[in-house]
Amino acid sequence: MDEHRLGLHPILRRVWVPMGEQPVAEVQQKYEWLWLYGFVHPESGETYWWILPRVSTELFNRVLGDFAREFNVGVNKRILLSVDQAGWHTSKDLIIPDGIHFFPMPAYSPELQPAERLWPLTNEIVANKSPHNLDELEELTIYRCQQLLEQHDLIRGLTCYHWWPMTRAA
Numbered sequence: 001m002d003e004h005r006l007g008l009h010p011i012l013r014r015v016w017v018p019m020g021e022q023p024v025a026e027v028q029q030k031y032e033w034l035w036l037y038g039f040v041h042p043e044s045g046e047t048y049w050w051i052l053p054r055v056s057t058e059l060f061n062r063v064l065g066d067f068a069r070e071f072n073v074g075v076n077k078r079i080l081l082s083v084d085q086a087g088w089h090t091s092k093d094l095i096i097p098d099g100i101h102f103f104p105m106p107a108y109s110p111e112l113q114p115a116e117r118l119w120p121l122t123n124e125i126v127a128n129k130s131p132h133n134l135d136e137l138e139e140l141t142i143y144r145c146q147q148l149l150e151q152h153d154l155i156r157g158l159t160c161y162h163w164w165p166m167t168r169a170a
Contacts, residue, residue, distance in 0.1 A: 001081050002115035007033040013127045025128045037063050042114045042160035045152030049145040057091040068097035114159035
């Protein structure tokens with residue numbers, strides 16, 4: 001599980017252009033943001049997304065509650081959720097639903113967090129483009145997340161590290 005900030009400030013990437021031509025990318029310097037909350041199950045490649053206007057303990061509580069309901073987490077189904085050490089992940093006001101257990105990743109180690117590998121995929125829809133407003137950005141992000149929901153092999157290939165523990169058959 002991780003959060004990613006998307007905004008009207010552009011995500012610029014390299015592009016191929018014919019020899020002698022100058023690449024052109026529309027850019028607006030607007031600093032308005034959305035936050036994409038992403039959950040990934042590395043072994044299956046299954047993802048779960050939320051788009052919210054900011055990050056906070058209160059919103060994270062809502063996201064965790066919805067996640068627990070969506071996946072029937074509780075006494076009979078437990079989930080180990082790897083999280084970074086962001087303040088809203090470690091707050092004393094955090095309400096962790098029954099059946100969800102946090103595995104805090106070491107500080108400053110995004111390379112260990114499987115969900116970090118999702119962000120370049122979500123950025124593709126807006127790379128070298130500038131949405132005109134947050135509504136357009138949200139629409140594009142929803143479309144991209146819906147695409148990624150169906151791409152289990154791609155997600156598994158990016159997030160299921162060779163050292164990641166696998167589920168054992170009962």
